[in-house]
Amino acid sequence: MTTQEIFSRLQSKFEDNDISIETEAVLEPFIVVPSSLIALISEHLCRESDLAFDSLQCLSGVDLSASDETMEIVYHLFSMTHQHDLTLKVIVPKVEPHVPTVEHVWKIANWHEREVYDLYGVVFDGHSDLRRILLPDDWEGHPMRKDYKEPEIYRGMKVPY
């Protein structure tokens, strides 16, 4: 199924919502969905037999610029059954970003979401075990944000080298 067809499906299923499609993108089109709907849409995409997006390839946070007020969370989905792929995007504010978890749909989302929480500070509501994964538990700030300032001292050690 093409992204356009999936987009029409989603639009008819989740009416009255601002799901949009970006077809002008250079290589592949993607669908932008509101953050409140991502869990429902993911479930729909995974469970419907003709869509069957059973594999979450990648879940990444993206901060395009320090001056932006929003960040993106990008979901790369793939169907091992039908061999089609799909890119979903959720736009979240930089101040208190909250997104529902998709952990109950794809188990790998557990670790991917922990990574995005660790590096971007996005809180995944409903996540079973949301704590830092790559950085130490007492690290301050979220380093992959463009406006991140590294601390001078961490536990008595000088950080910038």
Add this chain to the structure above:
Amino acid sequence: MLAQSTASEERKFLELKPFSDEMVVSMGPQHPSTHGVLRLELRLDGEIVREAIPHIGYLHRCFEKHAENLSYQQIVPFTDRMDYIAAMNQNWGFCLAVEELMSADPKFAGVPERAEYLRVLAGELNRIASHLLAFGTYGMDIGAFTPFLYAFRDREKILFLFEKLCGARLTYNYIRVGGVSRDLPPGFLDDVREFIDYFEPKIDEYNALLTNNKIFLERTIGVAIMDEAMAISYGATGPNLRGAGRKWDLRKDEPYSIYDRFDFDIPVGEEIPGAGAVLGDCWNRYKVRMDEMKESVKIIRQVLDGGLPDGPIVAAMKAIRPPAGEVFSRSEAPRGELGFYIVSDGSVKPVRLKAKSPCFCALSALQELSRGLMIADIIAIIGSIDIVMGEVDR
């Protein structure tokens, strides 16, 4: 919502009961069988593992943050240091992603034919070297020291070949955006042929030594079954998915580079009722790697027999400046599907680069795989999913 409630119930269950046999043991970060700096928080009831919680990040080197401040060509050596056991395939995966992004630019002519052949040659040799290490260390983890020495003897020969090819033994920086860094040194193809002629019969020897060894079978057959649905849900790819019986290999199913020109099979796990082997157990995950080495030899032989085309080894270009846009590209590394997500704004540096590591995904399944098994089985699982911590932590 169901997953959450069960998780919180299990958490309650994990609370330590005083005067019981339950205890918490920290295995690692430095433990010979964890293949790098991985710490497992084991909650044990006697010798039974109630829960094994992986703690990662000890090798975190901020690869993705570094990449935002480097030009595309400068990032290549950083990818070497992700999965340092199969650095060629890491270089390749990254370059594929950048080249896919550049393909939107009409000025980019694509990778020259000769470079594609050199990439396949290097990539498949590195796949053998990587699987040899997996085979050797797996044996050693489980208590068989001899296979390790055999594996390293042969891996050494491949490292010598790579040293001739690009001057480095571990971090090659050989495959560059648009091609490769050097042409073949004199006599290299003869050396490769000599190696594969020597190596091919050795695989059967190793199978006799370890794969069908009674003690090894007892330790791995039927242990920690990751079936196909579980593997897909956890994003486990490569030999871990094929060991579960799914015939899926990007080299065959979504051919990139020139893999569609070669004739090779995709080994998958098999049920052997007599021996008790089940799809997706430790033994099947391991066995797929042994069979894959034979297929890699097959591909290398076809490259050598067909001969390499003449021509340039790198695409002519002024600067690597992909057009604005984004790409998610996957390739089949020895440990599974390596993905790179690149967001470009049209400048010489990426705005965002995310590496989707196959080991990261496979390791996340460990907690579920190990529940209720014996402590010695944890070692068998870690070896069978074949992780490299450099790639997990990035």
